[in-house]
Amino acid sequence: MKRADIKQRVVSGSAWTLFANVSSQAISFLVTVVLARLLTPGDFGVVAISAVFTGVITLFQDVGMGAALIQRKDIDDDYLSTSFSVSLLAGAALAILLAAFSPLVASFYKEAVLRDILLVSSIGFLLSPFTSIHTSILSKRLEFKKVALITLGTNVVSGSISVGLALSGYGLWSMVLGKILSQPILIPVVWTVVKWRPKLRIIRRCFTDLFGFSSHLLGFNLLNFFARNLDNLIIGKYLGPQILGYYSVAYNLMLKPLQLISWSIGKVLFPVFSSIQDDPVQTRAVYLKIIKSISLITFPMMTGLYMVAEEFILSVYGDTWRPAILPLKLLCAVGAIQSIGTTGGVIFNSQGRSDLTLKVGAVSASAIVIGFIIGIQWGLIGVITAYIAASLPVFFLGQFYANRLIGLKMSALLSSLFPAAACSGFMVAVLAAFRYLNGSVRLEVATALVILILIGAGSYIVFAAKVFKVVEVNEALQMVKRKL
Numbered sequence: 001m002k003r004a005d006i007k008q009r010v011v012s013g014s015a016w017t018l019f020a021n022v023s024s025q026a027i028s029f030l031v032t033v034v035l036a037r038l039l040t041p042g043d044f045g046v047v048a049i050s051a052v053f054t055g056v057i058t059l060f061q062d063v064g065m066g067a068a069l070i071q072r073k074d075i076d077d078d079y080l081s082t083s084f085s086v087s088l089l090a091g092a093a094l095a096i097l098l099a100a101f102s103p104l105v106a107s108f109y110k111e112a113v114l115r116d117i118l119l120v121s122s123i124g125f126l127l128s129p130f131t132s133i134h135t136s137i138l139s140k141r142l143e144f145k146k147v148a149l150i151t152l153g154t155n156v157v158s159g160s161i162s163v164g165l166a167l168s169g170y171g172l173w174s175m176v177l178g179k180i181l182s183q184p185i186l187i188p189v190v191w192t193v194v195k196w197r198p199k200l201r202i203i204r205r206c207f208t209d210l211f212g213f214s215s216h217l218l219g220f221n222l223l224n225f226f227a228r229n230l231d232n233l234i235i236g237k238y239l240g241p242q243i244l245g246y247y248s249v250a251y252n253l254m255l256k257p258l259q260l261i262s263w264s265i266g267k268v269l270f271p272v273f274s275s276i277q278d279d280p281v282q283t284r285a286v287y288l289k290i291i292k293s294i295s296l297i298t299f300p301m302m303t304g305l306y307m308v309a310e311e312f313i314l315s316v317y318g319d320t321w322r323p324a325i326l327p328l329k330l331l332c333a334v335g336a337i338q339s340i341g342t343t344g345g346v347i348f349n350s351q352g353r354s355d356l357t358l359k360v361g362a363v364s365a366s367a368i369v370i371g372f373i374i375g376i377q378w379g380l381i382g383v384i385t386a387y388i389a390a391s392l393p394v395f396f397l398g399q400f401y402a403n404r405l406i407g408l409k410m411s412a413l414l415s416s417l418f419p420a421a422a423c424s425g426f427m428v429a430v431l432a433a434f435r436y437l438n439g440s441v442r443l444e445v446a447t448a449l450v451i452l453i454l455i456g457a458g459s460y461i462v463f464a465a466k467v468f469k470v471v472e473v474n475e476a477l478q479m480v481k482r483k484l
Helices: 003-038 041-058 065-071 077-109 113-121 129-140 144-167 173-193 204-238 241-275 280-307 309-317 319-341 344-350 354-406 410-437 445-467 471-483
Strands: none
Touching (some): 003 144, 003 173, 003 309, 041 077, 041 113, 041 173, 041 241, 065 077, 065 129, 077 113, 077 129, 113 173, 129 144, 129 173, 144 173, 204 354, 241 319, 241 344, 241 354, 280 309, 280 344, 280 354, 280 410, 280 445, 280 471, 309 445, 319 354, 410 445, 445 471
């Protein structure tokens, strides 16, 4: 594939994926704000606990077959039908497993409603296989526009159901039922878009080939999920659902830039890099360009969120959520690191080295888990501090092996991140100076939030465009001027 074609597909795919994610996250954010006004932090905490168990079950939903289909160069109907059939069997088994363990989970956390939540959630595992393989087909074809529109439509329907139920007095069930009730609506839409129809059969050679790749990826996803969610398990058990509710809101806010930017681009890069996996020179060039572009967006987003955390929480969520301010500030450091670190896995998987994904993930997960266990001794802030301490060495470990796989020097990677880091630092200095000079002025929190955002964005753009003369920023500004 020519470099021009690669660029066009990355840009087009990223644009559509970013559009879907931005729109979906905006919807998710608005839904969360409405629910935060109607429900309690304790409700959020209970649902966060249930999400850990439904989430870990979800990892086994398609046994990693979707990613294997994308990575393999040549697949036929036997491969697709095998993937569907395995996913369907796995979904049924996992639904039964989740239902069986639901009473134990409820007893462990002393929250009886958890049993009912997990029982109802198990229904989703019976429905998910009817869309997961179809969306993998679209991603393999690089038809990201269709994937984006399906993703956006799903979130609109799910969010609308959740808000409607919350306004009708269904409490925490509004968060649980939204996604489940939207699935039956999604299935006929996806099957209309993707004309392929599965056959219930499992071909041994296809399963062996796909599982050889997906087994390592499945192991990594399990470890990564456990590392990412052990904090919820520990906080929910030892500090209670209310504290977990504050942490959950702060953590999900920190994740927004990753979901909007890094994960959006990662979905595009995996099939694109898989198609050029035999050309390390082209892979390096595209990868450096991508991580520089990611950092130019996520670094100022995370540092900016740190600077306006208090005004944001109080004006958007209300004074009830004040205890979430400090956790949000601390988590911004993790978000900045992970916005780049998450791209390393794309390199491993696109190069067919899912074994490296598993090995690096095992070490990383171990470091984070140990940090959580130690940090809980000092409460919520101790857990977050331990998370930050573990994230930096984890980032360098994963990046070291990803770089080595494509022959990329660490100095080249760090150089590509420097402009975003320097411009973000300047923005923080400007905002800190503004706070100091206007310390005696009392502004309404919403007004202060708007002023700080405008000053922060303006100072960052000026410094990036005029001082560092960042090509990507100036190109973006020129594009805006042409549109105006």
